[in-house]
Amino acid sequence: DSDAADRVCNADPVRVFDVMMRKNVITRERFDTLPKSMRSFSLLKALSRRELRGEPLLSDDESTVYATAFSNSGFTGPINWYRNWTRNWKSTADVEQSVRTPTLFIGARNDVIVTEKQIAAMPDYVPDLETHILEACGHWSQQERPDAVNALLVDWLQRRQQPV
Structure with a gap:
């Protein structure tokens, strides 16, 4: 279902930011020891967990600001950026792949x-x-x-x- 992420995120923006914006979830060292099958990220899986890992990074007020903004605009635009990743990469294949600014x-x-x-x-x-x-x-x-x-x-x- 290609619209599942949009529906789940739009249904509860507060939960999305509570799940995403956390610290001390896992160290890089520990992550690198996980089996390859466990080294992928699924926001939908994370949103379905009852117990959240790590500690929240946003205060209640900050979370409200983000949730309100995304309640108004929805998550489809940002999600589409990820959906279009391969196409963007292909369409810029002939563009110089360097950054010439400090x-x-x-x-x-x-x-x-x-x-x-x-x-x-x-x-x-x-x-x-x-x-x-x-x-x-x-x-x-x-x-x-x-x-x-x-x-x-x-x-x-x-x-x-x-x-x-």
């Missing part, structure tokens, strides 16, 4: 989405890249370690500031 990448040691292998390959596509990996942090680095992320951003911007 770039700061802030990753996280326990991010199970962006892998060390992917990060290691970035300089081939982003020549002017500065990378930082936050310890004790997962995929949602801005919410998990806001002070560290802000410090890295401010420092990088100050060092990269062009005279006017």
